[in-house]
Each structure stands twice: as structure tokens, then as C-alpha cells.
Amino acid sequence: MTIHVDAAEPALPSMDNGAFRSIMRTMVNGVTVITTSHEGHMHGMTATAFSSVSADPPTVLIVLNRSTRTHPLVSASRHFVVHLLSEDQIELGNRFAGKLDDQFDGISYTINEHGIPVIDGVVATLECETVNELSVGTHTIFIGRVLRGSRSQTMPLVYHDGSYKAVAGR
Ligand SMILES: Cc1cc2nc3c(=O)[nH]c(=O)nc-3n(C[C@H](O)[C@H](O)[C@H](O)COP(=O)(O)O)c2cc1C
Structure with a gap:
């Protein structure tokens, strides 16, 4: 199911964009790489907009800008894998925040039953199936049921x- 929220609602005043971004920079987030695959095209991107939603059933959410190359692939495949990076994986974070064509070159991974790369050596992985999409402003919230x-x-x-x-x- 896809729900659309009209972020341009005229009756709602909103705060200055720069002030909002500045406030959000005070947040501390884990760094994830989201991978997906559609029709044999594997892809991934770095994302901090990730959260647990519910433990029963196990459910998470990710928030992707519609301008990313990952967005249409996650939307079409309805499956994605969240990888929580370890403190020595800044290079992976930078790699998947960029616009490489050979994103997975030199990276160790396995392919899951949905054809999605699961990267080795990260802190944690969550293999998900999309159960809901919510379009808000420039982004889409993908709500995923955790399969593994x-x-x-x-x-x-x-x-x-x-x-x-x-x-x-520590
Ligand atoms: C630390 C960090 C966190 C990011 N978090 C997000 C995020 O949560 N959602 C998003 O849409 N983009 C996020 N980005 C930006 C994407 O990683 C970036 O736009 C990337 O190039 C998208 O790749 P793609 O176009 O190949 O899909 C983040 C970037 C960095 C460096």
C-alpha cells in the first residue's frame, strides 16, 4: 500500500529549512548501507534515516530521497537489506554515499534469496520485505517486515x- 501525504499543505506554516537542518545535525545516528536489487541490477546507498518500528512483528523503516538511484529499485523490488556499519567502515559509508557505477567491486558479499547483496563484516544486517510506503515531501518512508x-x-x-x-x- 502506498500512502501520499501532501507536504505542501498550504494551511500549515513550517520553520526555516536551514534551522531545521541545523537542529537535525544534533542527532546521533547509526550509519547504514541499504542494498537492493531489481531485475538483476544490484545497488546500494548510505542512509542514516533508519529506525526500529515494532518488535512484534519485527518491523523497521528507512527514508529515501526520491532523487536517489536506489529509490526506484527499492520501490520496484519491494525487498531491501539494512547493514549497520562498524566503526572501521567509514570507507564503505563514503563509497555508498557516492555515485560509483561499480559499487560492489572489491567488496565481500553473498546474495540472498531475493537476489540482494548482503555485505560481509558489518555490525548487523536486517533483510526486509516492504509492507508499506509513505511519500512525504521529497522522500519516501519504506516500512519493512524483517525476514532475517x-x-x-x-x-x-x-x-x-x-x-x-x-x-x-565503552
Ligand atoms: C552519512 C550519510 C547519511 C545519509 N543518509 C541518507 C538517508 O537517510 N536517506 C537518503 O535519501 N540519503 C541519505 N544520504 C545520501 C545518499 O547516500 C546519497 O544521496 C547517495 O549518493 C545516493 O546514492 P544513489 O543515488 O546511488 O542511490 C546520506 C549520506 C550520508 C553521507
């Missing part, structure tokens, strides 16, 4: 105020 997951004991990479950081105070 994995975790390791390595520490996650975090993103705060425009840069990658490690978790302090």
Missing part, C-alpha cells in the same frame, strides 16, 4: 553534526 537478521559484537559507526564518529565510553 544477523549481528556481531563489533562497535557501530555513528554520524553526528556532519561527520563520522566512534561510540565513546
